[in-house]
Amino acid sequence: MPRNADKTAFMQGLRLTLPFNLVIVPFALLFGVLAGEAGWDAVMALAMSVVVVAGASQFAALQLIQDNAPFIVVVLTGMAVNLRMAMYSAALVLHLGPAPLWQRALAAYVLTDQTYAIGVRHYELNPSMTPREKVLFFGGSALAIVPIWNLFTVIGAVAGRAIPPEFGLDFAAPITFIALFAPLLRSVPHLAAALVSICAALLFGFLPYNLWLILAAVLAMIAGVVVESLLERRA
Amino acid sequence: MMSNAEIWAIIVALGIGTFMIRFSFLGLIGDRRLPRLLERLLHYLPVAVLPALVTPLVLAPEATDGAFDPARALAATAALAVGAWKQSAIWAIIAGLSVLFLGLALLG
Numbered sequence: 001m002p003r004n005a006d007k008t009a010f011m012q013g014l015r016l017t018l019p020f021n022l023v024i025v026p027f028a029l030l031f032g033v034l035a036g037e038a039g040w041d042a043v044m045a046l047a048m049s050v051v052v053v054a055g056a057s058q059f060a061a062l063q064l065i066q067d068n069a070p071f072i073v074v075v076l077t078g079m080a081v082n083l084r085m086a087m088y089s090a091a092l093v094l095h096l097g098p099a100p101l102w103q104r105a106l107a108a109y110v111l112t113d114q115t116y117a118i119g120v121r122h123y124e125l126n127p128s129m130t131p132r133e134k135v136l137f138f139g140g141s142a143l144a145i146v147p148i149w150n151l152f153t154v155i156g157a158v159a160g161r162a163i164p165p166e167f168g169l170d171f172a173a174p175i176t177f178i179a180l181f182a183p184l185l186r187s188v189p190h191l192a193a194a195l196v197s198i199c200a201a202l203l204f205g206f207l208p209y210n211l212w213l214i215l216a217a218v219l220a221m222i223a224g225v226v227v228e229s230l231l232e233r234r235a
Numbered sequence: 236m237m238s239n240a241e242i243w244a245i246i247v248a249l250g251i252g253t254f255m256i257r258f259s260f261l262g263l264i265g266d267r268r269l270p271r272l273l274e275r276l277l278h279y280l281p282v283a284v285l286p287a288l289v290t291p292l293v294l295a296p297e298a299t300d301g302a303f304d305p306a307r308a309l310a311a312t313a314a315l316a317v318g319a320w321k322q323s324a325i326w327a328i329i330a331g332l333s334v335l336f337l338g339l340a341l342l343g
Binding site (some may be wrong): 019020022023039040044047048051052053054057061063065068071073074075076078079082083084085086087088089090091092093094096097098101104105107109111113114117118120121129143168170172173174175176177178179180182183184186189190194195196197198200201202205212213216218219220221222223224225228232 | 236237239242243244245246247248249250252253254256257258259260261262264265266267268269270273274275276277278279280281282283284285286287288289291292293296297298306307308310311314315316317318319321322323324325327328329331332335336339341
C-alpha cells in the first residue's frame with residue numbers, strides 16, 4: 001500500500017500541472033498540423049513526440065527536415081535548442097539525486113520546462129518533502145502533460161487541416177514560459193536575474209546554436225547571486 | 236524530399252541526444268552534492284532562462300515573420316503582470332490567452 005503522503009505528492013504534481021494543458025494542447029496540435037503538412041503520417045508525428053518529448057526541438061528539427069538540411073545538422077540543432085535541459089538536470093540533482101537510477105532516468109525522460117519549473121517551485125515551498133515524495137510529485141506532474149502532448153500531436157496530424165495563423169496557436173509557447181516564471185518574481189534578486197536575462201537575450205540574440213540562451217541564463221544566474229549577496233551584506 | 240528512413244533515423248538520434256542532455260547531471264551526479272556556489276546559481280535558473288527564451292518569441296513572433304505584433308505583445312504583458320500579481324501560473328495562462336484572443340479578434 002502506498003503511504004498517504006506519497007499519494008498526496010503524486011496528486012499534487014498532477015493537479016498543479018494539469019492547467020498547463022490549456023497551452024500544451026494548442027502547441028501539440030500545431031506540431032501535429034505542421035508535421036502533417038510536411039507529409040508525415042500520424043505514426044511518425046507521434047513517434048517524434050513520444051521519443052523526443054521537447055516542443056522546441058521538435059519544431060526546429062521539423063523545419064530543418066523540410067529544408068533538407070543534412071542529418072547531423074538536424075540532430076545537433078535539435079539538441080542545441082534543448083541545451084538548457086542540462087542546466088535543469090543539474091538543478092534537479094538537489095531534489096531527485098537520492099532517487100534510484102531508474103527513477104532518475106524516467107524523470108530525465110519527462111524533464112520539460114513545465115515539470116522542471118513546477119517541481120522546483122513546489123520543492124522549495126515544501127522543504128519537508130522526502131526524495132520519494134519529490135519523485136512522485138514529478139511523476140504526477142509529467143503524467144498531467146506528456147500523454148496530452150502525445151495525444152494532441154496525433155490529433156493535429158490526423159486533422160491535418162491547416163489552422164490559420166490568426167488563431168495564434170504559435171503563442172501558446174511563450175505564454176506557458178511566462179506562466180512558469182512570473183510567479184517566481186517575488187524577490188529583488190529574482191527580478192534582477194529576469195531583467196538581465198531579457199537584456200542579454202536582446203544583446204546576444206545574434207549568436208548561433210542557441211548559445212545566446214545559455215549565455216543569457218549564465219549571466220542572469222550570476223546577477224541573481226550577486227544581488228542576493230549584496231542584499232545580505234547590507235542587512 | 237527526405238526519405239522516411241532518414242526521418243526515422245533523425246527521430247531516434249534526436250531522442251537519444253535530448254535524453255542524454257536531460258539525464259546528464261541527474262544520471263552522473265546522483266546523490267552527491269553539487270558545489271554550494273553552483274547550487275546558489277541554479278536557484279535562479281528558472282528566472283534566468285525562461286525570460287530570455289520568451290523575449291524573441293514575444294518581440295519578433297515567427298507567425299508574423301518576425302514583425303512586432305501588438306496583440307501578442309499585450310498577451311505576454313498580461314500573462315506576466317497577472318502571473319506575478321496572483322503568484323499563479325494558471326492565472327497567467329488565463330490572462331495571456333484571453334488577451335491574445337481578444338487582441339487578435341480586435342486588432343488582428
